[in-house]
Amino acid sequence: MSQQEYDKDLRSVQQARRLLEQCRAAQRQFASASAAQVDAICQAMSEAAYQEASRLGLMAHEETGYGNPDHKTIKNQHAAKAVWESIRGIQTVGVVSRDEARKVMTIAEPMGVVAALTPSTNPTSTAIFKSLIAVKGRNGIVISPHPSAARCTQEAVRIVAAAAERAGAPRGLIVCLEEPTLQATQELLRHYAVTVILATGGGPMVRAAHSTGKPAYGVGPGNVPAWVDRSADIRKAARDLVWSKSFDCSLICATEQTVVADQAIAQDLRRHMEDAGAYWVDEAQAARLGELLFRPDGGMNTRSVGQSAQALAKAIGLAVPETVKVLVAPLGGVGAQHPLSREKLTSVLGFITAPDARQGLETCLSILKFGGDGHTAVIHSQDRAQVEEMALRLPAFRIVVNSMSTLGSVGHTCGFAPSFTLGTGGIGGAISGDNITVTHLINIKRVGWELVSWTPPDAEAAARSDARGPRHADAQDVDAIVRGVLDRLKAAGATHGQAS
Incomplete structure (x- = not known):
């Protein structure tokens, strides 16, 4: 390995650490945002990505050599508009629901910092989609692009991040690795600041995400x-x-x-x-x-x-x-x-x-x-x-x-949740079989009030004794004791008779 390559690896790891720490600080600030503030930021991200959908599609085609730029434009538009419309009405801030019958209240909480891996096959649309569902859940996100699609992915992230910041998001909430090396990606997946991993790509990438010991949403192959x-x-x-x-x-x-x-x-x-x-x-x-x-x-x-x-x-x-x-x-x-x-x-x-x-x-x-x-x-x-x-x-x-x-x-012609991360469930090596969306990137806190008052039996007996004072055996107690003794004697006699 040349010195230049070695230095690149070191630089990429250091950059990953720096971005993660900045993202965690930004996310902690963003966690107190109101629902209206979150939606205004996501709306701005959606509009910016939609406007740039065609340019990003062409960039992805030129950089990777894959696919059709017009079709990539449609995917970018789907990620920017359909995904946002599908999650716009989902409550991700404060009280989510109240069940008066069961006396349970649910509260949405962000997960924290999302480590997101994106593929070369759908690089810009996946980056837009993941950024939207992360921010809607009041999370920060650090994206590691596929090396063969790094420039177009970085540009997609730059567009949504700039729009988010103009709308009031803290700087550093949405970021992308500039030197996506294997070492940087490994650092990203294992860093203490990361709380959940969102992996879309080939089998080795998904297995690496699942091997970190952190919560991870990954997808398997589709045949x-x-x-x-x-x-x-x-x-x-x-x-x-x-x-x-x-x-x-x-x-x-x-x-x-x-x-x-x-x-x-x-x-x-x-x-x-x-x-x-x-x-x-x-x-x-x-x-x-x-x-x-x-x-x-x-x-x-x-x-x-x-x-x-x-x-x-x-x-x-x-x-x-x-x-x-x-x-x-x-x-x-x-x-x-x-x-x-x-x-x-x-x-x-x-x-x-x-x-x-x-x-x-x-x-x-x-x-x-x-x-x-x-x-x-x-x-x-x-x-x-x-x-x-x-x-x-x-x-x-x-x-x-x-x-x-x-x-x-992906939820364009059918009623599935619009998504570019399609779960394969346990049989496919994933934690979920859903189309991954914002509900997978929030935690739910539950508050429950007492429905039934319960007292231990010994406490009930003690309470009765304390209420009535010293207790003496009455006729019913004596009868019960005598019946119990007679029953035991009868059982013992029957057993003795059988043995003889």
Whole structure:
């Protein structure tokens, strides 16, 4: 390691410590803010981020080389506006509720300082989202950006922080590491000033967050199956699948990964998907795609992440029209022998058929267990009983029905909480299966008044004795004593008789 690299590591660690201490001081000051002050600050953050959504989207695309800048703009707008609208009315200051029947009052308290890790796939939208939910809960936040998306993330944080300060937030409440090294991130996660961790990114990052001993919200991978039933609106399902998978080149982890088609409508579905921009590859081309997307150990090749169908096709020696949005690869099964049945954060979609809904469900279960337990699943069906039966069995905490999973899962086209951190629950290695939002970043204090007066039995006896003075045995007491003695003698005699 050169001296220059060593100095960078030292500088980054020192910066992390300095920012954390400043953030803790700012948060302690901000903890006394009123609800009106908090909302005014969040409103200013939301408006500033929304106005800069397009520029930030372009910055993220240019810096990472991932996705589509127009689609990144939509994600930034969703993070700035939809997230804020969803949390605006949530009480995060003072008394939250009063239960007069149970005589319990609840009070919201901030958690403190949030250590937030953001990914390269959705860098600016995640930074905006996390800053909003942290500040709405009267927390401070220190963001550690992915190194390959550091500049655009820092700019997103600068925009919301400046807006917050103009609206009255203390300086240092929202900050971002300027030199995001591994050492700085480790310092951030373990520092005494941090009270909760909010991690969005790859598996190693999330495992590191959970290993610190601090409360942590992390998310796992999403290997999302999409069942298409014979009862579905096939034309709409086809459009949803292609549009969803191609949205920002499949960079949202809840994007569909494999279509499981009812055999009865599989050909019809394929035809409509092709009309919408899907291109079917053959077996040899699918094998080359598998080698392009994944390393021999099954790990994802990051150079293939977030790429267009045209770029991926060119990489395997295939030319496709500019109208193509997604490459579709037929699968012979699910598992390590079928690499394209894995999570694919790029414009490639698996396709497999099933003879009926029962077998379709089993295939969806296999896909989730192969790398997406707890995350998301999709059902295209008009049979409500079938939807409910599948939803009961699928080990996923978001079931998107008759919609695009990419935008449905984050609360844009479905009624889930708008979020860019999607919990996978215990089965997916996370503490929550929710779409993470402000309610996960506040503590609730409970105040309870006595409902029932209770006195220990010995105290009751003593109280009666004190009230009546010295107590002497009466006739009822004597009768009870005699009956007790006779019962014991009778029992002893019966036992003796049996023994003889």
